[in-house]
Amino acid sequence: MPLVIRPIESGDREAWARLFRGYRDFYALEPDESVIDAVWRWLLDDAHEVQGLIAMRDGVPVGLAHWRRFARPSRGGAAIFLDDLFTDSDARGGGVGSALIARLQRIAAHEGLLEVRWITSESNTAAQRLYDRVAVQAPVRTYIAGPSAS
Structure with a gap:
């Protein structure tokens, strides 16, 4: 099934x-x-930065990707940030995640963007097996700081 x-x-x-x-x-x-x-x-608002892709197999929705373009000042260009990637449990292992990432890579190439970048949970080892096949792990840590009034 395509x-x-x-x-x-x-x-x-x-x-x-x-x-x-x-x-x-x-x-x-x-x-x-x-x-x-x-x-x-956001997804339906052309002016909003977040965009979405849906993966369909035989007319059935089996996956999604939410993404946005972002500036990379240190490299003087822009890239794609993949915020959310999900494959329905019944469709996992069938190439949905890699197809969604490949589509984003083609968008990046077409637009002359630098890369497609994303993060994942340290515990999401199943996804990491895919990611290790299609990308290289960045040597960075992610930090989160909440809003502060002062």
Whole structure:
């Protein structure tokens, strides 16, 4: 069955939301329909930086990718940041994740961007096996600081 990767469209709301809830469940995030609604609005807003791809196999949605372009000042160019990548559990191991990443690589090449970059949880070893095949691990650490009033 051929895999089709295409931009998310307005008619994809239900299928996309099912996949995105699966992504959030995988990372043990609290269910929050306001997050689902906000991200959906972003995806349909041409002026918003977040864009989405959906993977379809035999007409069935099996994966998604949320991504955005970002500036790389240290390299004097721009790149793609892959925020979220998810494959439905029934479709894992079938090339969905690698196809979504490959599509982003083609977009980067077409637009003259520097790279496709992403992060993953240290515990997501299944995804890391894919990532180790299609990319190189960056020698950086990620830090998070919350907002501060002072």
